[in-house]
Amino acid sequence: RLFITRKTASIHGIASCKRHRDPNAIQRVAREGLAKGISIKKCDIFQTCECCVEGKIARKPFPPITERQTTRVLDLVHTDICGPMNTVTSGGSRYFLTMIDDFSRYTTVYFLKRKSEAAEVIEEYVTMVHNRFGRNPIVIRSDQGGEYKSKRLGQFYRAKGIVPQFTAGYSPQQNGVAERKNRTLVEMARCMLIDAKLGYRFWAEAINAAVYLQNISSSRSIEKTPFELWYGKQPDYSNLHIFGCSAIVHVPAEKRSKLDPKGKKLIFVGYADNHKAFRFVDPTSNKITLSRDAKFIEMEDFEHAAINRSKKTNPQIVEYEFDDDFPFDDDSDFDDDVGDRLESEEEDSTDETLIEEELTDTDSSMCDSTNEDDGDDGHTLERAAEELTVRRSSRSTKGVPPQRFRETTGMVRIFLNERILITQEYCEPRTFEEAMSCPDRDLWKRAMEEEIKSLHENATWEIASLPKDRKAVGSKWVFKRKMDGDGKIVQYKARLVAKGFSQVYGADYDEVFAPVAKQTTFRTLLSIAARRKLIVKHVDVKSAYLYGDLAETIYMKQPTGFEIGSKNDVCLLKKSLYGLKQAGRVWNQTITEVLRSLGFHSSEADPCLFVKNKRDRWSFILLYVDDMLVACSEDREYEDIENTLKRHFKITTLGDVRNYLGIRIERGQNGEYLLDQASYIRRIAKRFGQEDARPSRIPMDPGYPKIQQKEEKPMPRNDDFQSLVGALLYVAVNTRPDIAISASILGRKVSNPCQADWTEAKRTLRYLNSTADLKLKLGEDGQLEAYVDADWAGDHQDRKSNSGFIFHLGGPISWSARKQQCVTLSSTEAEYVALAEACRELLWLQKLMKDVGEKTTGPIVIREDNQSCLAMLPAEGGCRRTKHIDTRYNFIRDLVNNNVIQVQYCPSERMIADALTKPLSKVKLVTCRKKLGLQSLQLEEE
Known part of the structure; x- marks a missing residue:
């Protein structure tokens, strides 16, 4: 490949930047002045591109069937869906849908999880073109797939005055423009991935780039490029770069220390929404970065390499079909005959069928502030937690480089089975x-x-x-x-x-x-x-x-x-x-x-x-x-x-x-065990761009629960949030009771988070990263005992209380921080509910103690800081209580009377379970954290 000088290059170099477009089409762009920033030198080398042969080989074309008859943009729009693909993307997509304007051949692409999302994205497309051109499409042509004949879409067409036009059954030739376009995009993506030697998980980025390049390329069926017919101005080729090439991307000063390198080597995978930004991926973390400040490292000796290759015998080309082992499904959703019949009418063919694979792609840019960085996720383990899918489509609409393909942020795994992926820093092969x-x-x-x-x-x-x-x-x-x-x-x-x-x-x-x-x-x-x-x-x-x-x-x-x-x-x-x-x-x-x-x-x-x-x-x-x-x-x-x-x-x-x-275990000098997850914490901090962020000394702002009352606009995508909360939950249940209530509160927002929730989730992560060396100490002397507390009406949305308890056996062995299931009418009732939950855990722990031969002498002491709660326990009736509180009251009294538990008063300033019911200030948190059993020799308290 050739380093493109933006002034003059050989046809082979331009073809490489154009990602395997036909050289004749590229020559026509330069010859007829259809684009700016391009000049081609003469080259006497005849070179067969093996990637193109490997990626595009197909059957011989049939004669063209029809001629284009539209005279202006939006007279007719072709649409088709390609899929399902062999591998699901990280955002859950298995299909892509194209919308092709017949007059300009301008293409817009959307990525879908299900075919049923077609109606939603077609409505989005119509709204977009109406805003640009002031009118709706006259006719939208599609096949008879159920997604195109839904009741919702029919009502939308009637409301907008759009005529739906369906092909006859088993006649894909009648929708040949869209069929051929899908095949062409798939071909280009395949060739780009093969040539760039990138893993197949980058297929959607390749499709995205292919759409952009198609829109700025000429074809035999139209006189100008689709971009010019759509936007009224010529495309600019000066910003083209080779898909998959390396680039040194500038790291803003806010994201590095004084001695850190100013640039980071990433891989170029496409274009953002405007000419001033490109899309790059970090191959070690799969994190997508948007940046305009980059130095591209494209091979400057392309022409020399091409000359050397030309001296070799030109490889014999043998026609064949891809077998089932190739990850693209060549006959998955479009017809070879249709595409080939249109070959003389359409832009040059390139054959593709998609593979799907997990790509951790985020929207975050290295130019963003540290606290606003998004991260990726991607979780997959034999016993990993259940996936929460997020419904979303992505589209590439403009001839300017699209920032589509929000195949967002890794497959979301919320922690349910006390296990989550530990190897986030590395990208595991998916096929x-x-x-x-x-x-x-x-x-x-x-x-x-x-x-x-x-x-x-x-x-x-x-x-x-x-x-x-x-x-x-x-x-x-x-x-x-x-x-x-x-x-x-x-x-x-x-x-x-x-x-x-x-x-x-x-x-x-x-x-x-x-x-x-x-x-x-x-x-x-x-x-x-x-x-x-x-x-x-x-x-x-x-x-x-x-x-x-x-x-x-x-x-x-x-x-x-x-x-x-x-x-x-x-x-x-x-x-x-x-x-x-x-x-x-x-x-x-x-x-x-x-x-x-x-x-x-x-x-x-x-x-x-x-x-x-x-x-x-x-x-x-x-x-x-x-x-x-x-x-x-x-x-x-x-x-x-x-x-x-x-x-x-x-x-x-x-x-x-x-x-x-995933828990590191050390043994202390006196035989005690010290547990931590420092390595995992640092990996998730790196994954979400918080490894060098300003440390936080508290896991959550004490005023945050009140912010939840305010109506805030939901985040446009919540899979990053879900992934981060899942990671926080995994740490909280294993070794870090000090973030248990923070993880619990954030976990209530996973289905509809807002920006304030995302800010607090990153604060919790920054706190963990700054205290990663804290160790949970187990095995000291001491009897089984418990601390119980409640934060009455602590949830400001539904006014349910938060319960918290922790059991010690020479160190913390069990803890809980959760929202109560019922609304209580007083702090005393809230304490009863919390106390009942702790007692249920105690009965299970007593079974465990008996099984392991650990003797307990006398009743188990449970410490409680609510005087009214303690005063009511000896009372015989005389108190009006609702039924659900009364059953808990009698359950606790029964355990007291049978000498199973002894509830003792504990002053609030010594109630360590307070840290499990609500976010605390720094001073209170440090005091509680030591009593919770967390310690570190390296950490200096401030």
């Missing part, structure tokens, strides 16, 4: 093809080979022909870089999973529930281990799900890249496999049987805690899917357990526990 195009392809290949070897050794399946009356479930590769507590990559893992979503209930599976260990159980186990001087080892079962025998007959497609036999051959599963709906349950039953054979029994409080007591020598095994913590008195006991596990499974012994579920 086999992308893994093979990564720089570390050899490591991924080795990981896949190890997985296949493991599957064969376990006799997971046998190859069989698929019966005619059965359907095979799909299979997919899932890739993951495994990291230690410091965020360093320690292993490349490739897992073959079944696409369990296609299983049929009653035929392919029945019961699916499988438990996982509670975080409270995890902290309790470490506390007891520290107090009893037990050793705690970490064991990982390799390919755990493969050890369970399947009761059902399930057929699965062979893994990509490792197919054998004929096309009809599939895998008849004999063992359980990741992805199957029943896989977790089958594995849990298998490991439970093995542990019972060792003399362990599952805890009544938590079925994932296995306990063994032999002559007062206690051993424990905590199971979180395939991760095990083994706690016992002596090395000999552990070796016996390890050897028995090795007889049944392939295990990895990780030694003393140092990292569990």
Whole structure:
């Protein structure tokens, strides 16, 4: 490729910037003066572009069918939808929709999650063109897809005086302009990705850039460029750059320290809404940056390289069709014949079909202020939290560089199952093809080979022909870089999973529930281990799900890249496999049987805690899917357990526990355990652009809950907010009770956040980043005790109260900060509700204490700071209470009378649960934080 000087360049250099447009079309632009900023030198080199051949090869064209008859813009608009794509984008889109003006051939593109969104974006398009031209389209031509014949769209057409024109059934030729346009855009995007050697996850950025380039290019069917016919002025080529080239992007002074580099190397992926800004992606984080200040590094020796290539034998071109392994679906949604028949009428063809893939793309610019940076998200784990989808479409409308494709900010994972993705800093491949195009392809290949070897050794399946009356479930590769507590990559893992979503209930599976260990159980186990001087080892079962025998007959497609036999051959599963709906349950039953054979029994409080007591020598095994913590008195006991596990499974012994579920674990001088998530906190701070932001000494502004009363305009997109809140929740439930109420309050806004919510979420993150070294200390001496508090009517919108409690056993083992389910009429009633919630947790904890052999003497002390609440407990009736409060009152009194609990008064200034009910000022927070069990030797309190 050639560095474009903006003055004179060879046809090959311009073609590279134009991303594989036909050289004849480019020459015509220069020859007839259809654009500014372009001059082409003569070049005697005949060069075949292998990327174009690879990306555009198609069948021979048929004769053109019709001639264009419109005489002005908006007389006729063609529209068509392309999709669904093989991979869903990070914003959830599976389709793109084009709107093509017949007269100018100017194209607007929208990205959709569902076809049903077509009506919404067509309405948006009509509004946009009416604002520009003062009139609506006369005719909109489409196929007979249900999305175009909806009741909503029909009513809209009638209201706007638009005539819908539908093609005859099974006659895509009648909508050939749109069919051909979609194919052309897909072809260009494919060629751009191949040539730039970018992962397929950037397909939507490539489509976006292709639309822009199409709009500023000439074709044989029109005399001027679409841009000029639409805007009345010539396009300017001087701002064109090679898609996928490197660029040094200026970092504003506000976002760097004095010694930091002034520029950062990013990858150019398109154009923003105006000529003054470009779109860049950081390949390490997938964060999109908008900036006008950049130095492009395009290959200046393009012509020299072209001459060298021309000396070689021109490669023989063999016509072929892409097979199913190529991630673009070539015949997914448009007709080859139609496109080829229009080839003499339309702009030059380029063939494409889209692949979909996760791209973490944000709107944030390096030119924004630090506190306004958006970030990306992207979460995917075997046991990751549930995804919250966000409905949105994106469009490319103007001939000036579009800032569309808001395929926004990573797949949103809100924390539900006490687990969220830990490896946000790295971009995991989403498909086999992308893994093979990564720089570390050899490591991924080795990981896949190890997985296949493991599957064969376990006799997971046998190859069989698929019966005619059965359907095979799909299979997919899932890739993951495994990291230690410091965020360093320690292993490349490739897992073959079944696409369990296609299983049929009653035929392919029945019961699916499988438990996982509670975080409270995890902290309790470490506390007891520290107090009893037990050793705690970490064991990982390799390919755990493969050890369970399947009761059902399930057929699965062979893994990509490792197919054998004929096309009809599939895998008849004999063992359980990741992805199957029943896989977790089958594995849990298998490991439970093995542990019972060792003399362990599952805890009544938590079925994932296995306990063994032999002559007062206690051993424990905590199971979180395939991760095990083994706690016992002596090395000999552990070796016996390890050897028995090795007889049944392939295990990895990780030694003393140092990292569990993304939590770093250290052991203090006195045997206590110190837990932190500093590495994870710094990664999410970097992901959301807050790593160098001004520190915050409080996680939330104490006045923020009152701001929620005000009507504020919702954020235009909330997936960034959801992703950040999910990350905050993960930290809050594991190691940081000091942000529990902040995460709880923010979590109530995930469906409709406003700018004030986003500001507070980033404040919480800045607080975490500045206090990342705080450690949760477990295992000191002390009896089980609790602190309970409530913030009456703390939610200023519905006036429900906030409850907070924390249980200590020589360190915090359980805490909660949540909104109450009912509205209370007084602070006393609010305290009763909070006290009842704490008592329910206490009853569960007592079961756990009994299971692990931890004796409690006398009633459990619960500290409460409401005098009226305490004064009413001994009273016998005489008080008017609503039913829901009365039941809680009697529940608590019953526990007091049975000597289960003893409620004691605690002055408000010493009530540490106060930090779990409302945002506190800095002085109060620091006092409560120490009593909550958080400490750091490095952190200096200010």
